[in-house]
Amino acid sequence: MTKRQQRMMTVGALVLGIGAAAALGFTAFRKNMMYFQTPSDLIAGKTPAGAKVRLGGLVEQGSVTRGDGLTVKFRMADCTNVVNVRYDGILPDLFREGQGIVATGRVAEDGAFVADEVLAKHDENYMPPDLADSLKTDTGHSCAPFKSAMQSAMQSSQ
Amino acid sequence: MFAELGHFALILALAASLLQLLVPAYGLVTRNGRALSVASSAAQAQFFLMLTAYLCLTYCFIDKDFSVAYVAANSHSNLPLMYRISAVWGAHEGSFLLWGLMLSGWTLAVSIFNRRLPQDLAATVLAVLGFISIGFLLFMLLTSNPFDRLFPVPLEGQDLNPLLQDPGLIIHPPTLYMGYVGLSVAFAFAVAALITGKLDSAWVRWTRPWTTAAWAFLTMGITLGSWWAYNELGWGGWWFWDPVENASFMPWLVGTALIHSLAATEKRGVFKSWTVLLAIAAFSLSLLGTFLVRSGVLTSVHAFASDPERGVFILAFLLLVVGSSLALFAVRAPVVKSQVGFAMWSRETFLLINNIILVVSSAMILLGTLYPLVLDALTGTKLSVGPPYFDALFVPLMGLLMAMMAVGVMVRWKDTPLKWLTSMLVPVLITTAVLAFALTFLHGEFRWSVLGVCLLSLWVVLAGLRDIREKTRHKGLLKGLPSLTRSYWGMQVAHLGMAVCAVGVILTTVGSFERDMRMSPGDSVEIGGYRFIFEGAEHFEGPNFTSDKGTVRVLQDEREIAVLHPEKRLYTVQQTVMTEAGIDAGITRDLFVALGESLEGGDWAVRVHIKPFVRWIWLGALLMGLGGLLAAADKRYRMKVRTKVRDALGMAGARA
Numbered sequence: 001m002t003k004r005q006q007r008m009m010t011v012g013a014l015v016l017g018i019g020a021a022a023a024l025g026f027t028a029f030r031k032n033m034m035y036f037q038t039p040s041d042l043i044a045g046k047t048p049a050g051a052k053v054r055l056g057g058l059v060e061q062g063s064v065t066r067g068d069g070l071t072v073k074f075r076m077a078d079c080t081n082v083v084n085v086r087y088d089g090i091l092p093d094l095f096r097e098g099q100g101i102v103a104t105g106r107v108a109e110d111g112a113f114v115a116d117e118v119l120a121k122h123d124e125n126y127m128p129p130d131l132a133d134s135l136k137t138d139t140g141h142s143c144a145p146f147k148s149a150m151q152s153a154m155q156s157s158q
Numbered sequence: 159m160f161a162e163l164g165h166f167a168l169i170l171a172l173a174a175s176l177l178q179l180l181v182p183a184y185g186l187v188t189r190n191g192r193a194l195s196v197a198s199s200a201a202q203a204q205f206f207l208m209l210t211a212y213l214c215l216t217y218c219f220i221d222k223d224f225s226v227a228y229v230a231a232n233s234h235s236n237l238p239l240m241y242r243i244s245a246v247w248g249a250h251e252g253s254f255l256l257w258g259l260m261l262s263g264w265t266l267a268v269s270i271f272n273r274r275l276p277q278d279l280a281a282t283v284l285a286v287l288g289f290i291s292i293g294f295l296l297f298m299l300l301t302s303n304p305f306d307r308l309f310p311v312p313l314e315g316q317d318l319n320p321l322l323q324d325p326g327l328i329i330h331p332p333t334l335y336m337g338y339v340g341l342s343v344a345f346a347f348a349v350a351a352l353i354t355g356k357l358d359s360a361w362v363r364w365t366r367p368w369t370t371a372a373w374a375f376l377t378m379g380i381t382l383g384s385w386w387a388y389n390e391l392g393w394g395g396w397w398f399w400d401p402v403e404n405a406s407f408m409p410w411l412v413g414t415a416l417i418h419s420l421a422a423t424e425k426r427g428v429f430k431s432w433t434v435l436l437a438i439a440a441f442s443l444s445l446l447g448t449f450l451v452r453s454g455v456l457t458s459v460h461a462f463a464s465d466p467e468r469g470v471f472i473l474a475f476l477l478l479v480v481g482s483s484l485a486l487f488a489v490r491a492p493v494v495k496s497q498v499g500f501a502m503w504s505r506e507t508f509l510l511i512n513n514i515i516l517v518v519s520s521a522m523i524l525l526g527t528l529y530p531l532v533l534d535a536l537t538g539t540k541l542s543v544g545p546p547y548f549d550a551l552f553v554p555l556m557g558l559l560m561a562m563m564a565v566g567v568m569v570r571w572k573d574t575p576l577k578w579l580t581s582m583l584v585p586v587l588i589t590t591a592v593l594a595f596a597l598t599f600l601h602g603e604f605r606w607s608v609l610g611v612c613l614l615s616l617w618v619v620l621a622g623l624r625d626i627r628e629k630t631r632h633k634g635l636l637k638g639l640p641s642l643t644r645s646y647w648g649m650q651v652a653h654l655g656m657a658v659c660a661v662g663v664i665l666t667t668v669g670s671f672e673r674d675m676r677m678s679p680g681d682s683v684e685i686g687g688y689r690f691i692f693e694g695a696e697h698f699e700g701p702n703f704t705s706d707k708g709t710v711r712v713l714q715d716e717r718e719i720a721v722l723h724p725e726k727r728l729y730t731v732q733q734t735v736m737t738e739a740g741i742d743a744g745i746t747r748d749l750f751v752a753l754g755e756s757l758e759g760g761d762w763a764v765r766v767h768i769k770p771f772v773r774w775i776w777l778g779a780l781l782m783g784l785g786g787l788l789a790a791a792d793k794r795y796r797m798k799v800r801t802k803v804r805d806a807l808g809m810a811g812a813r814a
Contacts, residue, residue: 006502014514018514021518021555025551028547028550029525031550032544032547032550033541033542033543034542034543034544036541037540069676070674070754089674090674090755090765091754093392093734093737094734094735095755
């Protein structure tokens with residue numbers, strides 16, 4: 001093999017390797033991406049059946065009820081719509097009624113959202129930018145129950 | 159008074175860094191030696207000014223001077239002294255001050271040790287560092303001044319974020335910043351090489367120890383962060399692929415590639431322009447990390463506050479640095495081109511493979527971190543990728559990296575007789591296979607991942623041992639060992655660290671038992687051969703928090719082996735609830751208990767984890783960092799260089 005052929009071989013191997021890595025990368029990306037949605041999005045049926053989504057919203061006042069063991073049910077709301085959520089596990093420290101949270105999970109057959117992870121951020125005034133945005137789009141309408149959370153959403157974006 | 163003094167020192171430091179950039183630049187253009195020598199003095203002045211500013215802020219914290227806005231926002235009169243000192247870097251403004259202090263510290267170190275460098279190169283390096291300094295000081299003074307006063311003066315501060323009140327956090331940010339900022343030295347050297355057109359093996363010898371030391375700090379900083387998250391966040395994880403973790407991990411991966419390609423550049427004079435590009439990339443990624451963390455575009459435990467103005471400033475600075483250095487690279491890269499060839503079975507090839515794998519991994523992480531942000535900005539679609547994406551890519555890539563690592567240690571520079579290589583590696587391969595199968599079956603239930611990691615780790619470790627034996631063949635093992643260089647030992651220790659870390663990662667991931675459950679006082683549960691007895695929780699008062707302190711007794715074979723005290727703390731000032739896990743640490747397993755929430759009737763939600771070999775992750779990572787420090791301390795960077803530099807100095811003098 002001449003030097004030139006050898007170099008072509010090397011370049012070929014490199015291109016193949018990087019191509020394969022990129023293909024794998026994009027496949028893995030497509031398979032694992034999750035959309036962020038609000039309760040309104042969920043109700044409007046924007047979610048493909050069985051797909052995993054991140055649901056952002058506020059825990060509705062007075063909606064948290066506990067069942068056996070660690071099961072818990074609550075409702076998550078944005079300014080216009082409300083979704084029932086079921087979860088089995090330990091809730092984060094900052095989970096409380098009126099607080100903005102992000103739940104990861106799927107829509108069950110009965111239309112409720114089954115969360116396998118619930119996140120609440122470390123700072124009460126801090127709201128995930130995604131969530132703050134989704135609340136802000138409806139600022140013009142009456143959104144009284146969530147006023148305090150709205151204000152903190154505004155603060156955090158200032 | 160001290161706040162004003164600190165503010166004034168910051169302004170003077172900006173002036174010093176302007177001098178540090180402009181005067182040597184003038185000297186470089188006019189070939190004026192006296193102008194070049196100003197760089198060192200300016201760098202030293204800048205360091206002492208930054209130190210003054212830093213100490214002033216620290217004094218404001220110790221003195222509980224709540225008239226300073228930053229102190230009021232991050233301290234409280236009940237905050238223990240230790241945390242009042244560490245609170246200096248507990249939030250945005252102060253952490254930038256620390257960053258600036260470290261940058262000037264690295265610059266000072268360069269200015270002290272630069273006597274061996276050719277004058278024009280040394281001055282250029284310092285000028286580039288001065289340029290970076292100007293960016294950060296302007297940022298501080300214009301958008302985030304830590305010394306701003308607050309009127310009216312509040313009687314009490316708002317306390318330090320409780321998450322940050324942990325010993326792990328006292329050392330995590332400074333170590334990480336040492337690494338981040340240290341990469342700026344590698345960057346400055348790379349840019350200086352492009353400007354002066356000198357990229358010979360002497361240049362590499364000056365650059366290598368700085369880069370390796372910075373990399374070692376970065377390694378330890380990330381490790382400490384992981385350890386802190388495990389202790390403090392209360393859900394028993396050690397890595398989350400959180401965007402901010404990724405932001406520190408990308409420069410680390412590229413930095414790892416850089417220290418390897420520097421090895422090839424030093425020994426064989428190859429990959430020169432690639433090395434320069436990596437140095438630019440590593441520093442750019444650490445700036446990108448800063449932008450991501452500080453601009454509030456990310457949702458993460460680290461994102462303190464979003465502030466568009468700050469984000470825009472850092473983004474502009476990032477574009478200026480990346481853009482101008484890449485433009486410079488495009489124009490000047492042919493100057494530093496390498497002209498040496500190598501054969502396929504050579505160490506150069508394997509270092510190249512190492513570089514490709516590391517850069518590809520880094521690119522994958524960049525894609526997973528930035529793509530959602532870009533998509534949101536362009537189309538408003540909000541999506542994200544979770545840990546499965548990163549795991550799916552990262553695990554096979556690291557497996558490949560380890561498989562290559564063992565061979566790379568063994569092969570020689572330039573070319574290796576294949577016959578010799580097989581004769582060295584076949585025994586290693588056989589031993590590896592036998593031991594790996596034995597260990598996998600000893601470990602218990604057969605799993606492919608356990609077999610895989612045993613194979614790879616043993617492969618790396620045994621090939622390393624084989625290489626040590628080969629290196630000491632002539633003198634005999636006992637006499638030969640002390641004659642091996644520190645940089646060789648550093649390489650061996652770091653590679654061992656990688657193997658240890660891999661074992662930890664896989665065994666923890668596949669072997670963990672996790673159970674969340676509701677427990678009443680007196681309840682017990684049997685998990686993974688251990689019996690956990692929950693004794694209930696009691697009220698407890700800390701200096702600035704109240705807490706429910708649980709007691710959990712752990713029994714193995716009806717013998718008590720540990721009593722854990724997981725806590726649920728309420729930090730009274732910010733009314734923030736925090737989980738303090740109760741952990742019984744061990745070499746082969748950690749027992750981890752955390753309290754969830756209090757339920758009715760004295761019941762608690764309790765989280766119990768058994769995490770086998772989790773300590774190995776941090777132990778391995780620390781070994782990597784230690785290896786880096788060992789390699790940076792190699793004698794040849796100090797002894798041999800001196801004579802070489804004298805030659806180089808003579809040559810530079812003759813040319814000028």
